[in-house]
Amino acid sequence: MSSFLAAALQLTSTPDPEANLRAAEEQIELAARRGAELVGLPENFAFMGEDSQRLALAPELGERCSRFLVTMARRYQVVLLGGGFPVPAGEGQTFNRSELVGRDGQILARYDKIHLFDVDLPDGITYRESESVRRGQEPPPVVDVPGLCRVGLSICYDVRFPELYRHLVGAGAELLMIPAAFTAFTGKDHWQVLLQARAIENTAYVVAPAQTGLHYDRRQTHGHALVIDPWGTVLSDAGLVPGAAIAPIAIGHLERVRDQMPSLRHQQPALF
Secondary structure (H helix, E strand, O other): OOEEEEEEEEEOOOOOHHHHHHHHHHHHHHHHHOOEEEEEOOOOOOOOOOHHHHHHHHHHHHHHHHHHHHHHHHHHOOEEEEEEEEEEEEOOEEEEEEEEEOOOOOEEEEEEOOOOOEEEOOOOOEEEHHHOEOOOOOOOOEEEOOOOOEEEOOOHHHHHOHHHHHHHHHOOOOEEEOOEOOEHHHHHHHHHHHHHHHHHHHOOEEEEOEEEEEEEOOEEEEOOOEEEOOOOOEEEEOOOOOEEEEEEEEHHHHHHHHHHOOHHHHOOOOOO
């Protein structure tokens, strides 16, 4: 059965794309040297800043991020997820897009985030992602990555919508990628428990790259990039500094857990 190392990278991205991409490559290289074959970058890996600056940069930055992912995947011979970057969507908006790239540089899948973070938090910070980000129109894909496993894509706020992950597992996903820039305020209470819930209820691995620290003005993220197994056990936690959570993915273990806890086979038709 397939067994390999997966890395959930953790960054502190800023409004400076040049510095962000240098930091991303450094972590990709370190993960590859440690033997990781599947590597995930967090949401907003290339830019964390004001909406107006992101919109101005998007035409060039979207193409640059895609080229960067292709180059990094080839250079370090890893399957690489770019967890979220801006792509022009017209009418003063962008898509928040992730791309999964194979070792040969082939783009295996794209996903535009469908759940947008419009929230007023008790700490006084308001987020209105929908004002400048256009909702994706296609469900997240599942990709059969040769030699590894079947990977389902999602982004950050999606984690609060369990039906999305039921869709992914129903389409064959064995590993759920959940790259994020989770707020520090919500992350302290919700981040790990939500990820563990998605792993347990779907008996699937979760690989969750993350942003950490202070990015600009008051924007602070939670950190704790995680790799979680299908039983809900946290296999690796990146803590609060840039780095990586790296852990083995064993499909044989996943199949044993699904045999021991066959909840996916016990699903009933919707009653309400």
